[in-house]
Amino acid sequence: MALTWTHKDRGEIRVHENLEELSIDLVDYIAEISEASIKEHGAFCIALSGGSLINLMGKLVEPPFNKIVDWAKWYVFWADERVVGKNHDDSNYKLAKDNLLSKVNVFPRHICSINDTVSAEDAATEYEFAIRQMVKTRTVTASENSDCPKFDLILLGMGSDGHVASLFPNHPALEVKDDWVTFLTDSPKPPPERITFTLPVINSAASVVVVATGETKANAVHLAIDDLPSLESSLSLPARMVQPSSGNLIWFMDKPAGSKLDGFKFSE
Numbered sequence: 088m089a090l091t092w093t094h095k096d097r098g099e100i101r102v103h104e105n106l107e108e109l110s111i112d113l114v115d116y117i118a119e120i121s122e123a124s125i126k127e128h129g130a131f132c133i134a135l136s137g138g139s140l141i142n143l144m145g146k147l148v149e150p151p152f153n154k155i156v157d158w159a160k161w162y163v164f165w166a167d168e169r170v171v172g173k174n175h176d177d178s179n180y181k182l183a184k185d186n187l188l189s190k191v192n193v194f195p196r197h198i199c200s201i202n203d204t205v206s207a208e209d210a211a212t213e214y215e216f217a218i219r220q221m222v223k224t225r226t227v228t229a230s231e232n233s234d235c236p237k238f239d240l241i242l243l244g245m246g247s248d249g250h251v252a253s254l255f256p257n258h259p260a261l262e263v264k265d266d267w268v269t270f271l272t273d274s275p276k277p278p279p280e281r282i283t284f285t286l287p288v289i290n291s292a293a294s295v296v297v298v299a300t301g302e303t304k305a306n307a308v309h310l311a312i313d314d315l316p317s318l319e320s321s322l323s324l325p326a327r328m329v330q331p332s333s334g335n336l337i338w339f340m341d342k343p344a345g346s347k348l349d350g351f352k353f354s355e
């Protein structure tokens with residue numbers, strides 16, 4: 088059974104016994120937000136990240152979720168993507184396609200992936216243009232309190248350095264405020280060339296989920312969530328900068344990842 092509590096500033100925290108329990112809760116939440124979004128505006132606009140997140144979503148392709156989700160109303164985006172061929176093993180598109188999108192009835196024309204034949208800079212520019220077009224046609228909702236799109240759900244993984252999407256500590260991409268999508272050619276996590284949603288876009292989402300599993304993430308989870316002395320809180324930790332202006336923020340983690348959290352330590 089998950090240990091769940093709400094932090095006064097940092098959203099809802101769900102610490103699961105194991106990955107099986109986490110993955111069931113995660114897909115249950117995704118299905119819930121999908122249904123609510125479709126009811127509200129006729130579509131569900133979800134942005135994926137790469138890494139272990141996609142495997143933790145695997146139960147979406149199994150009963151009952153594969154039957155209860157209205158896949159025809161899904162529009163799939165990427166919160167970050169490696170600038171490699173879409174058939175390259177490093178591609179987040181390929182990861183999602185092989186493990187999820189090829190197994191459910193999302194319409195191919197509703198899958199908004201990058202142009203993998205251009206530079207990182209051009210891929211970011213073109214991706215942002217594509218999203219802007221979908222805001223214009225009201226497929227993607229516009230945020231009421233920023234100049235950004237309001238994705239129904241942005242799913243983020245988190246690195247042991249506290250990066251989310253392809254926003255890394257102390258990287259200039261963290262400072263980009265006017266663009267929706269930016270690019271980097273020096274990612275500390277290979278491959279080096281990536282595009283990524285900017286923080287304003289992430290923080291304009293209706294719901295943001297951060298998934299962190301394993302002992303290696305425990306310190307970053309602590310720094311991202313707990314009340315810290317001023318010195319530590321001034322750290323350039325991208326996961327701590329995820330602060331949706333009006334959306335929900337939920338942290339899905341297993342016990343090892345949550346083991347250094349103040350709330351968790353006292354609950355043992």
Ligand SMILES: O=C(O)[C@H](O)[C@@H](O)[C@H](O)[C@H](O)COP(=O)(O)O
Binds near residue numbers: 139169244
């Ligand atoms: O393209 C990427 O590399 C991901 O989007 C990245 O942000 C990932 O989500 C984290 O690095 C966590 O990855 P793991 O869950 O595999 O540790």
